[in-house]
Amino acid sequence: MFRFFKSKKKVSFSEQLCELQKIGIELNSNLNEELILAEYSEEEFENEPYLLLLIALGSELELNENYNNCSNEIWYLDTECIEDTGDYVRIAERIKDLSKNYLDLKNIKDYVDIENQEASISFTLDEEDYCWKLEVNDDWIDEKIIVKFNDLLEIKNSNNRVYILDLRG
Incomplete structure (x- = not known):
């Protein structure tokens, strides 16, 4: 491609x-x-x-x-998008959609407190609870979340993966 x-x-x-x-x-x-x-x-x-x-x-x-x-196969994500609680929920929901529900995430919740350098996301997948602590870097996404979602896709034997193309913008 x-x-x-x-x-x-x-x-x-x-x-x-x-x-x-x-x-x-x-x-x-x-x-x-x-x-x-x-x-x-x-x-x-x-x-x-x-x-x-x-x-x-x-x-x-x-x-x-x-x-x-515009498409359910690709997502243009501005990675400078973390400002408050709810931002990681939005990201997880979009990744769920892109995965064609291989990642059928339930009970998605997050917590973001940039001032105190705290962020986390929790959800349930296949009746297993997950809670990930996330790194806070001003208003930038913790890109490790993408790696973690890819790990879950691999565990589920999905051929789907999330790829990042850095546009240097």
């Missing part, structure tokens, strides 16, 4: 979307291409082929006053 990023020729938005669909990254059925093109121009997609489309598909769009994930 990473050969997409090395492409120097102009690749149309439609071609990029088609190629990503071939590897299973699709636009959710409740959204359409026009909504994506309302956020970015076709020229922008051609200037940043695949990378910008992956970002767009991993984002949320507002539709009828609700925020909708």
Whole structure:
């Protein structure tokens, strides 16, 4: 898949979307291409082929006053997103969705106190309780949480994994 990023020729938005669909990254059925093109121009997609489309598909769009994930196969997460209790719950719920419920997390709760350098998340998976202490680094996510969720996916013999592409932004 990473050969997409090395492409120097102009690749149309439609071609990029088609190629990503071939590897299973699709636009959710409740959204359409026009909504994506309302956020970015076709020229922008051609200037940043695949990378910008992956970002767009991993984002949320507002539709009828609700925020909708553009795709259920990819997530564009700003890792500078931890401000208060509830932020890690949101992350765990999105990872649950991305895992296609292999990680059928229940009773998800978190605690975040940046000032006192304390954070944790707890949940139940397959009737087993988990509680992870998380590192606090200002408002940045503790990326070890991704490793821990991948460990759980491996234990469950899922082929799904969470991968991180650092955009150096």
